[in-house]
Amino acid sequence: MTYRTLDELDEGQRVLARLDLNSPVSVGVVEDNRRFSRHVETVRDLVEDGHRVALLAHQGRPGRDTFVTLEQHADILADHLDHHVEYVPDTYGQTALDAIEHLDAGEVVLLENVRMTDDELPERDPVEHADSALVQTLAPEFDAFVGDAYSAAHRKHASIVGFPLAMDSYAGRVMAGEYEANSSIATRDFDGEVTMVAGGTKATDVIDVMTALRDKVDNFLLGGVVGELFLRAVGYDVGRDIDENDLYESQWLANRDQITDLIENHPSDLVYPTDLAYADGDDERAEVTVAEVKNKDHDYLDVGTDTAEQFADIAANSSAIFVKGALGLFEDDRFNLGTVRVLEAIGECDSFSVVGGGDTSRAIEMYGMDEDAFSHVSIAGGAYINALTGKSLPGVEVLKDDSDW
Ligand SMILES: Nc1ncnc2c1ncn2[C@@H]1O[C@H](COP(=O)(O)OP(=O)(O)O)[C@@H](O)[C@H]1O
Ligand SMILES: O=C(OP(=O)(O)O)[C@H](O)COP(=O)(O)O
Known part of the structure; x- marks a missing residue:
């Protein structure tokens, strides 16, 4: 109802x-x-x-x-x-x-x-x-x-x-508008590939969504801190690891079990970055292939150019795409390439698309993209996560005609 x-x-x-x-x-x-x-x-x-x-x-x-x-x-x-x-x-x-x-x-x-x-x-x-x-x-x-x-x-x-x-x-x-768009990801069946951009820094939120939608999504495009956590799980030395309070380390410990489960049971759905970007000694953007990453000296702040192209291709060939978290530190011009390239590719195709998360949605405005190019751009944070993970929202349920309250 x-x-x-x-x-x-x-x-x-x-x-x-x-x-x-x-x-x-x-x-x-x-x-x-x-x-x-x-x-x-x-x-x-x-x-x-x-x-x-x-x-x-x-x-x-x-x-x-x-x-x-x-x-x-x-x-x-x-x-x-x-x-x-x-x-x-x-x-x-x-x-x-x-x-x-x-x-x-x-x-x-x-x-x-x-x-x-x-x-x-x-x-x-x-x-x-x-x-x-x-x-x-x-x-x-x-x-x-x-x-x-x-x-x-x-x-x-x-x-x-x-x-x-x-x-x-x-x-x-x-x-x-929000309810209809955000709930459709969990409730609708789409003909063709369903893709999720899984990035940003709030790893637990994103990995909870990935776990809830693991049977629904065909491609998880991994970037941001989330991408680094998955790369680390399959043996790459990425992610700052400086002291016990390190952000990546605590996020790794908090999400290790769910990450391992996704890697073991849904390996073909996970699309890892193949290259990453960082600031070199002159503070310029530099890129390295994931295979060449040898230490944890750098903060990796964006996916690399090859990854951005590959992700954009997958997005363009999907029938439904939703975004939770940015692929890099897009607020810095040097590290906006992954986020902007993939959002533009999503905007250019006719698929059903939803972009959520307060920070990620800001990239659309910041880089002059047209909000109307997407099916929906959410203004919600926590409520968006709840909708994606299939949890009901009390503030919506009480408005329904058949509400049990
Ligand atoms: N590799 C990275 N290192 C640091 N910050 C990153 C990285 N990738 C993405 N971000 C940051 O993640 C933020 C967006 O993701 P997130 O924290 O999940 O927020 P939201 O869900 O509100 O969009 C952006 O502000 C972006 O700068
Ligand atoms: O901004 C809000 O949530 P969000 O930060 O999850 O987008 C809402 O206004 C809820 O606020 P609250 O998280 O202080 O209850």
Whole structure:
């Protein structure tokens, strides 16, 4: 069964929408990012349909530098929307209720960081959260709830799972788009080869996905730290190994069993890099074939040119491709070749393609690629991993008509 979408919401309602505007914060300054431009698709539809719109969102977690108010978020969202968004420095007290009551058709307020209330963060079942003061106070003020925070849908937090039990609920544009694309990898059957780009630095996440999808994927294109861990497992001396706290060493220990299992049971699905790139004595990009790697002196920061071409070829001949993690340190121009070459090849073919991971998705923007060239570019991190590994997301499940809650 499924959820209702904005297409089924009558016009001119009082609507409470939960977005995920959680953003990088640098010395108190909130950085603009794709979460704003994507959620604008939902907010714009709500404004154009004459709704009175209150938005709920979170930022950071208590105790962290990123835990700030949503004042700057309101301005950034307004810039993308080209429409005023009023910041309300209160989530569900009298100030918030007054602001909600005074909303006119097409007006938008952004309520204060919902994680500044005690109700939000405890991980609880929807039934319990529906009873919270947050939900019980806000729900009667609205006709409908729009769940749009897909990237926080793996959290059983009050504003994610509580409202749908207390209100008429709909999935927003981001929620529906993300859910359909990201879940299809685990649930759909594709005619032809299925390929996963497995790279980046968060090896455990990537290797969990590889393990979950090992019978589904025909080619795992290995790069980044993940690639080095697999190379090490088959006997190459790659990966920094300087002291006990070394990143590669701890990642190796954490993932050794799953890596060994994949190597033993799915050897023909693993596509290893055949060459790697590093910075030489003059700080220039240099390449070495994997067969020639003799020591662990270098940080290998990209796959080499031959590997990039081979991976691009496989990607171009696949019917479905999804990406988790970059093939190199693409933020540095010297080491962007693997990531950019393979993303471009994916963008140029007609296959079903999904790119996920906050950092990897940034490469698309950074190197001027067109997001529309891909079937879907996710704005989710943890929720994307959960979808790929076939785990259900509580924030999506509660929106469904046949939800058990
Ligand atoms: N060989 C490498 N050495 C260091 N960093 C790397 C390497 N390969 C990829 N990266 C980094 O990995 C990051 C992207 O992957 P990851 O950490 O898995 O994030 P995400 O899942 O958010 O995209 C990029 O910022 C990139 O610079
Ligand atoms: O940014 C988020 O998740 P992500 O870092 O996995 O993409 C969500 O807003 C969830 O935030 P949380 O991980 O503090 O619960």
